[in-house]
Amino acid sequence: xxxxxxxxxxxxxxxxxxxxxxxxxxxxxxxxxxxxxxxxxxxxxxxxxxxxxxxxxxxxxxxxxxxxxxxxxxxxxxxxxxxxxxxxxxxxxxxxxxxxxxxxxxxxxxxxxxxxxxxxxxxxxxxxxxxxxxxxxxxxxxxxxxxxxxxxxxxxxxxxxxxxxxxxxxxxxxxxxxxxxxxxxxxxxxxxxxxxxxxxxxxxxxxxxxxxxxxxxxxxxxxxxxxxxxxxxxxxxxxxxxxxxxxxxxxxxxxxxxxxxxxxxxxxxxxxxxxxxxxxxxxxxxxxxxxxxxxxxxxxxxxxxxxxxxxxxxxxxxxxxxxxxxxxxxxxxxxxxxxxxxxxxxxxxxxxxxxxxxxxxxxxxxxxxxxxxxxxxxxxxxxxxxxxxxxxxxxxxxxxxxxxxxxxxxxxxxxxxxxxxxxxxxxxxxxxxxxxxxxxx
Amino acid sequence: xxxxxxxxxxxxxxxxxxxxxxxxxxxxxxxxxxxxxxxxxxxxxxxxxxxxxxxxxxxxxxxxxxxxxxxxxxxxxxxxxxxxxxxxxxxxxxxxxxxxxxxxxxxxxxxxxxxxxxxxxxxxxxxxxxxxxxxxxxxxxxxxxxxxxxxxxxxxxxxxxxxxxxxxxxxxxxxxxxxxxxxxxxxxxxxxxxxxxxxxxxxxxxxxxxxxxxxxxxxxxxxxxxxxxxxxxxxxxxxxxxxxxxxxxxxxxxxxxxxxxxxxxxxxxxxxxxxxxxx
Numbered sequence: 001x002x003x004x005x006x007x008x009x010x011x012x013x014x015x016x017x018x019x020x021x022x023x024x025x026x027x028x029x030x031x032x033x034x035x036x037x038x039x040x041x042x043x044x045x046x047x048x049x050x051x052x053x054x055x056x057x058x059x060x061x062x063x064x065x066x067x068x069x070x071x072x073x074x075x076x077x078x079x080x081x082x083x084x085x086x087x088x089x090x091x092x093x094x095x096x097x098x099x100x101x102x103x104x105x106x107x108x109x110x111x112x113x114x115x116x117x118x119x120x121x122x123x124x125x126x127x128x129x130x131x132x133x134x135x136x137x138x139x140x141x142x143x144x145x146x147x148x149x150x151x152x153x154x155x156x157x158x159x160x161x162x163x164x165x166x167x168x169x170x171x172x173x174x175x176x177x178x179x180x181x182x183x184x185x186x187x188x189x190x191x192x193x194x195x196x197x198x199x200x201x202x203x204x205x206x207x208x209x210x211x212x213x214x215x216x217x218x219x220x221x222x223x224x225x226x227x228x229x230x231x232x233x234x235x236x237x238x239x240x241x242x243x244x245x246x247x248x249x250x251x252x253x254x255x256x257x258x259x260x261x262x263x264x265x266x267x268x269x270x271x272x273x274x275x276x277x278x279x280x281x282x283x284x285x286x287x288x289x290x291x292x293x294x295x296x297x298x299x300x301x302x303x304x305x306x307x308x309x310x311x312x313x314x315x316x317x318x319x320x321x322x323x324x325x326x327x328x329x330x331x332x333x334x335x336x337x338x339x340x341x342x343x344x345x346x347x348x349x350x351x352x353x354x355x356x357x358x359x360x361x362x363x364x365x366x367x368x369x370x371x372x373x374x375x376x377x378x379x380x381x382x383x384x385x386x387x388x389x390x391x392x393x394x395x396x397x398x399x400x401x402x403x404x405x406x407x408x409x410x411x412x413x414x415x416x417x418x419x420x421x422x423x424x425x426x427x428x429x430x431x432x433x434x435x436x437x438x439x440x441x
Numbered sequence: 442x443x444x445x446x447x448x449x450x451x452x453x454x455x456x457x458x459x460x461x462x463x464x465x466x467x468x469x470x471x472x473x474x475x476x477x478x479x480x481x482x483x484x485x486x487x488x489x490x491x492x493x494x495x496x497x498x499x500x501x502x503x504x505x506x507x508x509x510x511x512x513x514x515x516x517x518x519x520x521x522x523x524x525x526x527x528x529x530x531x532x533x534x535x536x537x538x539x540x541x542x543x544x545x546x547x548x549x550x551x552x553x554x555x556x557x558x559x560x561x562x563x564x565x566x567x568x569x570x571x572x573x574x575x576x577x578x579x580x581x582x583x584x585x586x587x588x589x590x591x592x593x594x595x596x597x598x599x600x601x602x603x604x605x606x607x608x609x610x611x612x613x614x615x616x617x618x619x620x621x622x623x624x625x626x627x628x629x630x631x632x633x634x635x636x637x638x639x640x641x642x643x644x645x646x647x648x649x650x651x652x653x654x655x656x657x658x659x660x661x662x663x664x665x666x667x668x669x670x671x672x673x674x675x676x677x678x679x680x681x682x683x684x685x686x687x688x689x690x691x692x693x694x695x696x697x698x699x700x701x702x703x704x705x706x707x708x709x710x711x712x713x714x715x716x717x718x719x720x
Contacts, residue, residue: 075675075677075678076675076676076678103664105658105675109674112655112658112659116659120576121576122572122576122581278681281487285484287487297678299681302483304484
């Protein structure tokens with residue numbers, strides 16, 4: 001825990017410094033700090049397009065043997081599966097391309113290192129990244145539109161929400177890879193025992209929560225990601241969250257949303273996770289009946305003496321579910337390396353490799369066709385989590401990225417925590433969160 | 442009268458011990474907690490009310506943590522980096538502190554002020570610039586990159602200069618009369634007289650170097666060059682963390698430092714109390 005905090009503060013400082021370093025830099029980095037993403041997208045076009053135009057299509061078959069570095073943050077089992085798939089590519093590709101995987105720790109560490117390397121002009125050829133990491137160095141990312149148009153097996157097969165997310169900046173900047181979504185994990189044994197059904201709507205949540213509170217005196221629901229729940233709940237209530245101009249929910253729908261959330265917390269129906277950081281341990285101990293968390297966390301739930309159930313997120317006016325997980329961006333400047341890196345990206349996102357990745361790790365397939373393979377279907381039969389994710393794939397939304405989005409993401413959780421401690425009413429929730437969000441612009 | 446004093450003494454002693462015991466428990470509890478957490482099962486970890494000791498110690502946590510990353514290699518790397526930076530720091534610090542406190546050379550005050558001025562810049566501010574330098578030198582993924590930038594410290598130099606200045610000038614003059622060279626005077630007189638301060642500097646440097654995280658992460662890419670603290674993040678993901686494994690790995694990480702402490706505690710305590718520093 002301590003390490004995490006230190007890590008976070010170092011990260012914050014490092015980000016601040018890289019901004020400063022960026023200002024003092026010569027050519028490429030000077031746009032880093034305060035340019036709008038929309039403007040930045042024009043800048044790199046000139047330098048990148050020269051290499052890109054020559055790149056894909058027929059000539060693609062003249063790739064010289066080269067080494068491609070790929071920075072990732074996959075640990076444990078995730079890393080083993082990624083290594084296995086990468087080894088297969090390295091051994092089987094006809095061009096002698098060798099992809100070197102470089103583990104950069106956890107997401108936060110990878111983000112720090114990417115940011116520092118962008119300032120120092122030392123980015124890898126490929127890296128995993130969230131969209132909201134990229135704004136400071138958007139100009140260093142290779143545009144993938146031509147690659148996708150000329151040399152990709154059916155981009156339309158990729159789940160629509162992922163395609164949208166990967167072209168958020170007005171061009172295709174990434175290929176989706178390790179994708180997950182937030183789902184509702186619940187203690188099936190407990191709900192069955194109390195004769196409760198799995199909540200599908202906010203009203204169900206409230207009713208079930210009351211029943212659990214009366215019978216067991218524990219909270220019904222928790223949220224691993226407090227920024228995520230605010231955003232998802234607003235969408236579920238038909239409200240908007242934020243855009244580049246500020247908070248968009250200072251209205252009746254926003255108030256309704258926060259009435260729902262504040263009531264949950266103030267009645268003890270929902271609780272905060274505390275120092276643990278994740279509810280997986282709390283539910284393992286049967287101290288909460290359900291929680292909303294990333295599908296990638298299912299392996300951390302130890303269901304001993306009870307049965308785990310997984311369901312799509314409860315909705316209200318709409319159904320809406322956060323997507324999580326990173327995409328892969330390309331920074332390689334050398335045209336041969338770009339081609340080589342693209343071969344790798346094509347390989348790991350192919351239906352076959354994607355199915356293997358998804359079954360091996362629990363991440364969601366990015367392709368519709370991977371969902372339809374016999375192998376993945378069999379996996380869904382056995383894996384309640386995968387089935388629930390698939391069920392809500394149509395309801396995915398992604399968080400928009402703009403200059404302030406990263407700051408908003410880091411501010412909202414502590415704001416919500418404070419409101420929960422204060423047992424604030426809905427109007428205070430609304431006002432405080434609107435204010436906290438708008439302060440980031 | 443004397444009985445009253447006796448009672449007073451007893452009460453004072455009891456109070457003294459009470460405060461000390463309280464302080465000791467307060468200090469040691471996180472360590473005990475770390476060790477006991479490292480031996481718990483995931484569900485015992487979050488049990489409410491919490492248990493101080495695990496029902497059956499899960500030694501397998503250590504096995505698993507050890508397997509999760511090449512910790513043996515990390516350990517060797519950490520050791521190399523810590524030893525080299527500490528030796529480097531001691532050499533540069535002693536030499537420059539001696540120069541600033543005893544020798545006369547043109548621009549001494551200016552240089553010393555410049556040294557002090559660098560203290561005002563937080564280290565984190567320099568990290569990107571230093572990182573760029575390392576890249577341009579093609580030192581990425583080498584011990585050099587982890588050691589060379591840390592072998593001198595303005596703070597330690599300032600500190601030791603202050604200590605050296607307290608040594609009476611008459612000693613220096615007496616040594617000069619006996620035809621003692623500056624270097625010999627430094628080694629034979631100054632260093633032994635200030636060994637506690639030098640010890641404190643070594644300890645502080647060992648601790649900070651042992652725990653360094655961001656810099657080693659930045660300048661290394663291969664598993665063979667990473668250090669222990671980098672290994673700890675292996676147990677965290679976007680969706681959960683294996684706290685029991687983190688704790689097991691943390692125990693392995695701090696154990697060497699604790700062992701060093703046990704052996705050297707006499708010097709450490711002397712050094713810290715004499716120099717008024719703490720880690």
